């Protein structure tokens with residue numbers, strides 16, 4: 001797919017998760033010459049790890065206004081109103097675009113399956129099987145290949161500087177070299193794996209998720225918003241040991257799994273926003289009311305067996321087959337046994353401040369996805385990140401193509 005190497009492109013996209021691939025497809029559709037630079041294989045990213053689903057106001061009694069209000073409230077009112085309005089207002093269109101690309105959203109009896117998740121006032125979470133992110137990556141990767149940008153895999157952005165006509169980017173790895181760009185889209189993610197490794201704590205993130213691109217932009221003077229606000233996933237697996245760091249998707253709680261301290265007492269509304277649930281778990285453990293696993297780590301019980309008690313035998317195996325199988329391989333039947341969980345580092349709520357056109361404060365530099373700030377305030381709602389990658393990835397791709405022109 002990679003044609004002859006060029007030294008100048010209208011648009012260089014850094015990263016190939018949901019945001020980078022959406023930007024590349026859209027910039028190509030706008031007629032720009034595009035280079036995609038990505039650290040390992042095309043599509044290898046946090047996006048591919050997403051299991052739970054993607055939010056959009058598509059339910060019968062739902063509205064984009066309700067989605068907007070929930071998003072703003074969950075973000076503690078810290079989101080930029082124009083960005084929150086854009087994210088939620090373009091939700092249904094983003095889903096239609098993904099469907100046009102071939103993403104198969106799950107249906108029950110012909111109707112879209114729409115679940116309620118933590119912090120949402122209505123059912124709003126769409127799923128493509130149990131691994132929505134992997135299905136999105138599959139479809140986006142196919143569309144990127146069809147759009148024929150130049151793609152340099154196993155290649156990382158290491159430096160950039162402004163020139164009279166755009167930016168000069170320094171690349172290292174398999175596609176090393178210097179390239180000129182009329183405009184740049186930074187879509188390198190939030191880098192929380194790198195932060196977790198520095199702190200020696202667990203993370204759900206892909207090994208490529210390191211923050212050097214964010215740090216590079218900051219060093220060039222880019223304005224950030226809430227970049228130090230990090231989200232923990234409430235239900236990282238503590239036991240069994242083989243699954244340490246794996247996060248049970250939020251949908252386990254949507255379907256009725258409950259949280260308990262060592263005495264079996266429930267201590268939080270399981271469908272509260274993520275930060276509320278994560279803080280409650282950490283508090284229970286700090287107060288000595290948690291359970292210590294054989295490896296020495298402490299957590300609280302997630303009673304996954306409650307799901308089949310509520311919905312009937314076979315429900316977990318059918319609706320949460322991926323999770324069920326992962327635990328079964330580790331010797332645990334989650335329909336009979338509880339699992340131990342504790343929050344793990346998951347998502348950077350803030351990052352490079354963008355405008356509604358995806359522009360950062362650096363001229364000709366656009367950004368989208370988890371590297372940005374302002375969309376989610378200081379706490380992201382589950383399912384809003386995949387939506388963010390599509391809405392703002394497409395916006396940034398279009399705007400970068402226009403800017404390069």
Ligand SMILES: Cc1cc2nc3c(=O)[nH]c(=O)nc-3n(C[C@H](O)[C@H](O)[C@H](O)COP(=O)(O)OP(=O)(O)OC[C@H]3O[C@@H](n4cnc5c(N)ncnc54)[C@H](O)[C@@H]3O)c2cc1C
Pocket residue numbers: 014015016017018019020037038039040043044045046047048049050051052053054055132133155156157158187188189190204205206208209210212213247346347368369370371382383384385386387389
């Ligand atoms: C386990 C897990 C489950 C999740 N579940 C959900 C969910 O159900 N719903 C939801 O909405 N969100 C979920 N999220 C969050 C969501 O998946 C991510 O926040 C989102 O996909 C980020 O997309 P992105 O395109 O901004 O970045 P990423 O998908 O992280 O992609 C970043 C890309 O940049 C590349 N890159 C990094 N550094 C460089 C560099 N120096 N040079 C070149 N390339 C670079 C990487 O290789 C990668 O291709 C989940 C996240 C995880 C980890």
